[in-house]
Amino acid sequence: MFIFKNAWISITRNKGRNILIGAIILVIACACTITLAINNTASDLIDSYSNSYQKELTLSFDRKQMMKDFDTKGEEGREQAKEKFENIASYSVDDVTTFAENDHIESYYYTYSFSLNGNSIEKAEIETESQPGSFGGRPNGKGQNKNSLDFTLNGYSSIESMSEFINGTYTMNEITDNAWDIAFDGNYVFINKELADYNELNLNDKITLEDESGNTYEFEIIGIFEDNEEEDVMMSMFSNSANTIITNANALVSIDNSNDSIKGSINSTFIIDDYENAESIQSDFYEKGLDETYVVQTNQEIAEAGVTSVKNVKSFATTFLIITLLIGGVVLFILNMINIRERKYEIGVFRTIGISKLKLTTQFASELLVVALIALIIGCCFGATMSKSVSNSLLSSEIENSITSRNEMQNNFGGMKERPDGNSENRGGNMPDFNKMSGTPNIQAYDRVDAVVNVTVILELLVIGLSLVFVSSLASMISIQRFSPLTILKERS
Amino acid sequence: MAKKTKENKLSKITEIKDNIILSIQNASYQYSDATSDEYAIKNINYDFEKGKIYAIRGRSGSGKTTLLSLISGLERCSKGTIIFDGKDLKDINLDTYRNSQIGIVFQSYNLLPYMTASENIILSMDASGLKIENKKQKAIELMESVGLKSSYADRKVLRLSGGEQQRVAIARSLSYNPKMIVADEPTGNLDKQTESEILDIFKKLAHEEGKCVIIVTHSPNVCEIVDEIYDLKKVK
Numbered sequence: 001m002f003i004f005k006n007a008w009i010s011i012t013r014n015k016g017r018n019i020l021i022g023a024i025i026l027v028i029a030c031a032c033t034i035t036l037a038i039n040n041t042a043s044d045l046i047d048s049y050s051n052s053y054q055k056e057l058t059l060s061f062d063r064k065q066m067m068k069d070f071d072t073k074g075e076e077g078r079e080q081a082k083e084k085f086e087n088i089a090s091y092s093v094d095d096v097t098t099f100a101e102n103d104h105i106e107s108y109y110y111t112y113s114f115s116l117n118g119n120s121i122e123k124a125e126i127e128t129e130s131q132p133g134s135f136g137g138r139p140n141g142k143g144q145n146k147n148s149l150d151f152t153l154n155g156y157s158s159i160e161s162m163s164e165f166i167n168g169t170y171t172m173n174e175i176t177d178n179a180w181d182i183a184f185d186g187n188y189v190f191i192n193k194e195l196a197d198y199n200e201l202n203l204n205d206k207i208t209l210e211d212e213s214g215n216t217y218e219f220e221i222i223g224i225f226e227d228n229e230e231e232d233v234m235m236s237m238f239s240n241s242a243n244t245i246i247t248n249a250n251a252l253v254s255i256d257n258s259n260d261s262i263k264g265s266i267n268s269t270f271i272i273d274d275y276e277n278a279e280s281i282q283s284d285f286y287e288k289g290l291d292e293t294y295v296v297q298t299n300q301e302i303a304e305a306g307v308t309s310v311k312n313v314k315s316f317a318t319t320f321l322i323i324t325l326l327i328g329g330v331v332l333f334i335l336n337m338i339n340i341r342e343r344k345y346e347i348g349v350f351r352t353i354g355i356s357k358l359k360l361t362t363q364f365a366s367e368l369l370v371v372a373l374i375a376l377i378i379g380c381c382f383g384a385t386m387s388k389s390v391s392n393s394l395l396s397s398e399i400e401n402s403i404t405s406r407n408e409m410q411n412n413f414g415g416m417k418e419r420p421d422g423n424s425e426n427r428g429g430n431m432p433d434f435n436k437m438s439g440t441p442n443i444q445a446y447d448r449v450d451a452v453v454n455v456t457v458i459l460e461l462l463v464i465g466l467s468l469v470f471v472s473s474l475a476s477m478i479s480i481q482r483f484s485p486l487t488i489l490k491e492r493s
Numbered sequence: 494m495a496k497k498t499k500e501n502k503l504s505k506i507t508e509i510k511d512n513i514i515l516s517i518q519n520a521s522y523q524y525s526d527a528t529s530d531e532y533a534i535k536n537i538n539y540d541f542e543k544g545k546i547y548a549i550r551g552r553s554g555s556g557k558t559t560l561l562s563l564i565s566g567l568e569r570c571s572k573g574t575i576i577f578d579g580k581d582l583k584d585i586n587l588d589t590y591r592n593s594q595i596g597i598v599f600q601s602y603n604l605l606p607y608m609t610a611s612e613n614i615i616l617s618m619d620a621s622g623l624k625i626e627n628k629k630q631k632a633i634e635l636m637e638s639v640g641l642k643s644s645y646a647d648r649k650v651l652r653l654s655g656g657e658q659q660r661v662a663i664a665r666s667l668s669y670n671p672k673m674i675v676a677d678e679p680t681g682n683l684d685k686q687t688e689s690e691i692l693d694i695f696k697k698l699a700h701e702e703g704k705c706v707i708i709v710t711h712s713p714n715v716c717e718i719v720d721e722i723y724d725l726k727k728v729k
Contacts, residue, residue: 002619013607349603352567353665354592355620486558486567 003108003359007366018371021335025375025468026382028328032464033383035321036457038391042314046307053303057105057270057278059091059285062295091290093157093253099285102459104277109161110268112249114256115149116209119216123150124198124242151209153245155252158184161269162246170225170241174400176203180223183248192245194238209245213261236422275300312393325464332472336368345490364476368469376465384453514673515541517562520573522559533559535728536573543565543672544703546695548716551725557709560725564707565597565675567592578672592620595598596666600678602658610661611646614668621669628726635664639694656687670703673705674698674714680712692718 011018067237089353091099093110100108156162166168182188191201201207203221210216225246227239264440276296276302282296304311340347350360498711519541521532534556541547551557562568563575564586575582577594591597604613605690614632625631633643650658659679666674674695678687696718700707708715716722 002616005619006616009608346605349605350620352591352597352603353617353620354588354590354600356588484568486562 003355003363004366007363007370010367011370012364017339018367021332021339021368022371022375024328024331024335025372025465026379028324028468029376029379029461029465030383030386031324032321032461033380033453033457034387034390035317035324036454036460036464037383037387038317038394039314039321040454040456040460041316041391041452042307042310045310046304046314049307050303053299055272055275055303056299057272057281057296058299059268059290059294060297062293067360091268091294093249093265093266095289096266098288099268099290100230100270102281102284104273105282106271106273107160108268108270110249111157111161111254112155112252112264112266113152114252114262115152115357116211116265118150118207119210120206120208121195121199121201124192124195124238126237127349149212151243151245153189153209153247153252155247155249159188161249164241165225170227170230173224173226174203175223181223181411185248187217187219187251188222188247189219190225191221192239192242192244193224193226194242195245196221196224198238198242211262213258213259215259218257219251272298309395310460313391317391318395325468329468329471332468333475334470336475337479340364340476344479345484347451347480347483348485351483360480361473361477364480365469365473368473368476369466372465372469379455380458380461387453422464497522512544512576513540513599515707516544516576517560517564517669517718518574519571519575520560520563520575522556522563522568523571530540532571534563534725537725539723541673541705543705544699545720546699546706546708548719548722549707549709549725550711550716552711552727555725558644560720561677561707561709563677565595581697591617592617592622593669594671594673596669596671596681598659598662598666598674598676602650602655602662604661604665606649606651606660608650609647610641610650610653610664613650614665615660617665617668623669632664632668635667635679636661638667639664656681656684657691657709659683659687659691660694663691667698671704671705676706676708678710678712679708680710680715685714688712688714 072452081227093112096110099105110237130361131187165172172190180188181187183190189207192205196202198206201221201224203224205221206218207221208216208218223246229239229241256262270281278296278298285294286292287297347360351357506581517537520537521535537560542559549557549560559568563570566582566585569583571588577585577590582590603615604610608616611629611632614635615628618628618631631647633646636646637643641657641660641664645653650661653661655707659682663674663679676695679695680691683691692715695706695708698704699720708719710716
């Protein structure tokens with residue numbers, strides 16, 4: 001007990017020294033509170049943003065590897081690579097089911113597609129002279145009709161796979177009462193309103209399509225949808241999806257199985273538990289027979305794109321925290337070394353009258369602990385009041401940098417021009433969306449990080465503070481162990 | 494083998510006479526940076542009895558302060574043994590030994606300057622772990638016993654004269670009622686009058702209170718009042 005009494009006497013006696021130590025710890029505590037608050041809030045923000053996305057894994061060609069083959073193997077090599085490309089073993093619906101038998105895959109869905117010609121209906125199209133292959137002509141629609149057949153049929157395995165309806169690109173205009181009861185089994189289709197109007201079709205009408213061999217297939221219309229996407233389809237009055245017919249995967253697979261001339265393509269999506277498992281899932285797919293020209297891709301980049309600036313601020317905060325702690329720790333250690341040298345005589349007297357090294361170390365550490373705790377509390381309060389404004393100012397400067405960088409890129413493509421109303425518009429017509437380009441700054445989903453000092457931050461700060469006290473107390477611990485009381489007192493004499 | 498060594502040690506200890514409080518047997522001390530045959534003191538054999546004052550005398554460099562640091566448990570001897578009250582110092586916790594069995598008085602007083610006279614004495618009581626009800630009162634009594642006014646109790650030691658500080662140092666060394674007092678040149682910084690008063694205190698402690706007082710000195714005045722003198726010679 002007298003050790004703590006002595007510690008208190010010493011604190012009140014050496015006010016100047018303790019105020020200096022306290023001020024250093026206060027600055028460290030303040031910086032730590034701000035950075036910890038930014039870190040924690042940014043982590044929560046990133047997590048919640050990432051969690052708002054399903055963790056998706058899709059299969060795609062390893063184009064990079066293929067291009068490498070083209071580049072490196074000469075004429076003959078290119079021919080081989082071309083042949084290889086044409087003979088890539090596609091995977092089937094059964095394969096998808098097999099692939100999905102993996103502990104890290106929570107669910108899956110797929111889209112099955114191929115094209116057919118119209119039999120009872122006509123393709124929604126008004127031909128113009130400039131259309132075929134001309135610049136500014138009508139771009140091909142989604143699920144491009146590879147064989148120049150009239151209609152693209154997209155068969156969805158489940159409602160989760162109907163991404164265009166989920167993201168609002170398509171909205172259902174008319175629908176039969178039982179449409180969703182029968183939509184995924186049987187020859188039922190949803191058609192574009194433009195196609196319906198063009199062919200004067202209504203709900204419950206039947207349409208007939210035919211393949212290249214002349215085989216016909218009958219479907220019943222159970223829904224009519226609209227495409228909401230604003231597209232610049234210059235030489236056409238129809239949208240890209242006008243000739244897209246939506247049905248279920250089962251219907252298309254059964255047509256495909258019954259006819260060798262139809263070559264459907266499958267597009268599968270797997271919902272996984274964690275992005276970190278993507279590689280192990282890919283290995284599992286290869287083991288289960290997936291051609292190695294396919295690679296797995298996740299939507300992680302897209303899922304995290306909205307918080308790029310928040311991530312940068314978090315990373316800056318972490319670096320700043322480490323540097324502050326390192327410098328703070330060293331400064332405190334040196335200050336304590338000086339302090340101990342100044343108090344050498346005191347240590348000698350204490351040791352001479354029989355106060356043990358342990359008790360003496362406890363006394364010196366308690367002195368620092370009390371000063372540190374007071375400084376930590378004050379620093380935490382200061383940090384709490386400043387954390388919001390500092391974090392938002394850091395974030396806004398980070399966003400500004402991103403915008404500047406994007407604008408620079410836009411200027412490289414011709415830039416923006418000022419309009420008389422003060423707004424700006426693209427020069428050179430339809431400029432690409434830079435936010436969708438990989439490697440470019442993305443749209444910032446969050447423009448505020450309201451860094452909050454909560455219990456976690458306070459506990460982390462306490463751990464950091466105590467660690468700092470321990471590190472700087474090492475100076476006194478080492479000195480007390482090394483000092484011989486007799487030598488100290490002799491020096492004094 | 495180990496048992497035999499222990500028996501030997503016990504037999505040695507029993508040989509010590511009842512009134513001997515401290516026995517130094519073949520004690521040698523070597524500094525850590527010394528060469529193998531370089532000793533500060535070598536093969537010292539002294540006995541100290543209760544109720545007597547001893548002077549350890551010698552020229553500079555003869556090892557007086559080294560011997561005192563061994564006696565007071567500030568250092569351990571490199572060879573030989575020091576037996577205090579029947580126990581080998583090697584087997585005793587030296588912190589406990591210093592804070593309860595032996596009082597040390599230095600030439601330069603070694604008081605804590607930021608504390609008052611009574612606080613210095615109370616600190617020593619605290620270090621000994623003794624349960625004393627009114628420590629301040631006890632400190633004042635001790636101060637009075639060494640000739641200091643009670644009004645000095647709350648005075649910072651730096652405001653006291655050399656003689657007064659030395660009295661506080663003696664009072665501090667008596668705070669836990671040790672069996673032995675060790676003093677290193679206790680009157681070296683004092684005038685003759687004060688020296689004589691301080692020596693009277695030591696005489697009283699030895700002859701009236703039965704404590705063993707060992708004074709390291711080269712002052713002839715001190716040597717006059719002691720019961721026995723040990724001359725320490727420089728190790729060749």
